[in-house]
Each structure stands twice: as C-alpha cells, then as structure tokens.
Amino acid sequence: MTHDHDLVLSPTPAQTEAALNPPPGRNGGDLVVETLAGLGATTVFGLPGQHALGMFDALRRSALRYVGLRVENNAGFAADAYGRITGEAAPLLLSTGPGALTSLAALQEAAAASAPVLAISSQIPTAGLGGGRHGYLHELPDQAASFRGVVKSVHTVRTQSQIPSAIAAAWQSALTAPHGPVGVEIPQDVLLAETALPVVTAMDATPADLAPRPELTAVAADLLSRASRPAIIAGGGVVRADASGKLEALAEQLNAPVVTTFGGKGAFPWEHPLSLQSWLEDRHTTDFLEDADVLLVVGSGLGELSSNYHTFKPRGRVIQIEADLGKLESNHPALGIHADARLALQALLETVRERPDASARDRVRDLLAKVADRISAQQLTLEQDVLASVRRALPADSPSFWDMTILAYWAWSAFDPRGTNTMHSAQGAGGLGYGFPAALGAAAADPTRPVLAVSGDGGALYSIAELATARQYDLPVTWLIVDDGGYGILREYMTDAFGQATATELTRPDYVALAESFGVPGVRTTPQTLEQDLAKALAAPGPSVVVLPAVLRMFAPTHLGE
Secondary structure, eight states: OOOGGGOOOOOOHHHHHHHHSOOTTOBHHHHHHHHHHHHTOOEEEEOOOGGGHHHHHHHTTSOOEEEEOSSHHHHHHHHHHHHHHHOSOEEEEEOSTHHHHHTHHHHHHHHHHTOOEEEEEEESOGGGTTSOOOOOTTOOSOHHHHHHTTSSOEEEOOSGGGHHHHHHHHHHHHHSSSOOOEEEEEEHHHHHSBOOSOOOOOOOOOOOOOOOOHHHHHHHHHHHHHOSSEEEEEOHHHHHTTOHHHHHHHHHHHTOOEEEOSTTTTSSOTTSTTEEETOOSSHHHHHHHHTOSEEEEESOOOOTTTTTTTTOOOOSEEEEEESOGGGTTSSSOOEEEESOHHHHHHHHHHHOOOOOOTTHHHHHHHHHHHHHHHHHTTOOHHHHHHHHHHHHHSOTTOOEEEOSSHHHHHHHHHOOOOSSSOEEESTTTOOTTOHHHHHHHHHHHOTTSOEEEEEEHHHHTTSGGGHHHHHHHTOOEEEEEEEOSBOHHHHHHHHHHHSSOOSOBOOOOOHHHHHHHTTOOEEEOOTTTHHHHHHHHHHSSSOEEEEEEOOOOOOOOSTTOO
C-alpha cells in the first residue's frame, strides 16, 4: 500500500540535468540566494561587509532585487516595513560583528511588531567558531547569543549542505504566527568556497496554521452572546492576520463597540458607528472598557500603551485571542485562546448568536464626545490642524510610517488610517529613526503609490543618510520632518518632571538644503500651507522632503491621576 506521506515527486529532466551538471563559478553565497528565490523571495535588503561578500557576489547571478541602505539598522527598518506591507519574510543580508549588531534595534522593533524579517549574517571563518579568541576581524565569542534575546530563532550553519535547510527553517519560523524576525549566520569560508552542490529549486517552508481549540471558542461565543455590555479591543494581530473583515462582522453581530490599539490601527473602520477609534490614552475610554461585562481582546497583549500605562483594570470577564503564547494572560486573567486572530474570529462568527442592543451606538457617540471635549479644552488647535492637514494631503490608500515624535503620538490616538494595513510606527520597541527607512521599504514593496514618512528633527538625524538610498532607487517617499529644535517629547517630559529640560536641544542642519544636496527636492512649509505643499510632494514622482518648523505639544495624559 502506498501512503500519501510516502509519495516523492520525481525531478523533471531539466531539474535532473541541472543537478548533475550545475553551472560553474558558484559558491556558498549562491546557495543562499537560490534558497531565498526558491522560497519565493523577490527583494532583499542589506549592506555588504568583508565576511559577507560571498552572498553579495552571488546576487549578481540571481534574479533577486537588492535594495542597499547606508546603515544596517535602517536596512532592518526597511525590511520590517516590507514584511508588514507584503506579509512575506523580508531577507536582510548583513556582515559579521558590528554589521550584524547594528541591526539589533531594528530587529527588536520587528519582534515587538511581529514583522517577518529573515536576517542572514556572515560569521568569522568556521575554524574560529566556538568561543575561542582567535583575533579574527569582527570576532565575537558568541554572535548568536547577541541575537537570541531579540529574534524568534537563530540558525547557525557550518557547512554548505546545511544552508538550504537552515534558511528554510528560519523562513518557516519567521512566518509562523506570530510573525517575527529570525537569524541565520554563515561563516565566511562557507560562503566563499566554490560549491558543486546542485542548484537549489523550490523549497517548501509553509508554516502550520495556529487554530483555536473549539471548546474555548464555544465558551467565548456563549459569553459574548449573553453579555449585556460587550466591548472589543483589536490589536495588531488582527491586521497581520488580515482579519479586519471578520472582526467587523463579529462586532456588528454582537453590537459590540471596538477600540483599536496603536499597533492595530486600521483593524476596524474609523467612522463605523461602533468604532471607539484609538483613544486608549484617555480615562474616558479606559472607564468605558472597564465597564464592559465581557471584553474580547484580539491580537493584543494589553501592554503599557494599550492599557493606558497599566491603569486599565477590567471588572468584567476577559477573553483574549493571541498568537504569541508569551502575551497570553500576561497582564490580565482571561479565557486565553492561543490562536491566529483570523481563525479564531471565524470560529466565533460561526457560533455566536446575534445580540440586539439599541444603546451600543449611542454609548459610542457619547464616549467620543467626551474625548473630544477633553481635547478641545486644552487649546491644542495647532496640533489638530497639522494632523488634519496631513490626513487630507495623504491619498486614502497610501501607507504612512511614523517615527517616535509628538505628531506620531497624536496620530496613534487621533489619525484615521483609512485602510487596514496603512499606518505603521515604531511603538512596539520605541526606537528613534524608524519612519523614513521603513517608508523606503514599503515603497520597495509597492512603488505604485506614494508613501509618507513622518519624523521629528531628532529622529531625522538617525536616518538622514538614507536620502542617498531614496535617490539611488528613486523611491516615491515623501518625508515630513517636524523641526522643533530638539527632542520635543523628551523636552516636555523633563520639563513636567523636573521643571527644566536637559540634553534635549539640538543643533541641526538646513534640512531643505541638505535634501537638495542629495538631489532630493525639498520645501519649507508652514502649518497654513502644509496641506498644499505635502499633497504636491506626494503627487510628484520620486523622493521629496517637506520641513515644517513648529513646536507641537502633547495632550494631557490621564494615567497620572488628577
């Protein structure tokens, strides 16, 4: 008897010929790029280095498109955004030691945001592995150890025959829910040595589905169907699972108001009559969610930002759907369902009963009115007008990438993303410099629509070198730099806490002149002309810079008490 698992596909005559007579001049690097192509990769990001030259030499014999950035951390941010936009694992090619380590802050953001990045770094020659001090350039006692606390998995290669399987295993790990970054390291001599191994063909690294346990979704459906005041918190897991349509259907079936986390922007339509939008840093919203007798949390760990700085104390029953096992019930006791958001929401849709509730939409309107009144009482017209100008200027289907800056903090709460997978920020790990290189990665993924990057002047200096990348690849990214002369949010924090700020003021360049020195058009704008100038820049082909000199303020926090 022949069993399905016994079936082995026979190679075609062309595959047999290629295997028996591989083309000459290939090295270990060719096995890397062939494996990536076989897994379905089309674009790779990175920065060459001495130990990694075997991989980069192989790129010229490959159909893979290479997008090279000027700093490894920025290349990591670009790969992160490519992974978020496409849902594919984004290869990131790195050198050893300093090159690899410089990417770690970007990989931390990818881990926090569950972005699938496949970091492939070189290593010192095989003879130097094992922790001895041989004095090789870039040598570390244990390079993999530097990555283990950041990425999902690390795969060390010691021979050429291990390359395809190690990369395939890493690829599968990156795309297994929850998505995330992974690391592969390959010694210099393995990459450089000529290889007689056959050309790598299609690889199968399809991740397994993370389905919910049916007895758990049955209990959850019953709790939600019988609830008096259900509410839903939708996190980034809904966006990554492409489950926003199912979430909307479930919310309407239950008449349950929905708030999206900052990482879940776009998971629920902004103007929907059940939408509480994203006002999580607001005591009115916190009170509303605490009053829910059944709270469904989908794709969020209810971390610091999503819980109004851990002041949120739910009084009702919590149901948490989460693909990351480490986040399941990590902050609040719940009916924990370890599952991909899409599969779990589908199971709930099939089992919940319709729950009529004429008051739900009125309660949503009342809550949003209270929030609006709180903000309007703080005389923050400039900030609201600037954010509204950005929204009007940005095409509805264009993605935006926001650095850690005051305008981004406003956007987390107040910006309508007008799409499911269109607004992204560095709020997962919170590192500076994300916005512009991430936008470049998104533009590489889809160059048919303009992309917006938003930075403060402090964050802009982290990634200013990537103006050269934008120009070199003619990527359609418009970079809005809000220039307030320093680290604006830290200036506010320190002034509030200590009465004055220290180390927050910056000498900075003329950003318009600097952009033009790279061959990138630049314009200095005002709050009154921002919408027009930004729309014009976004409509023009290629990269551009718009500089807004303005000192913006944050709305008052509610987590500190009266």
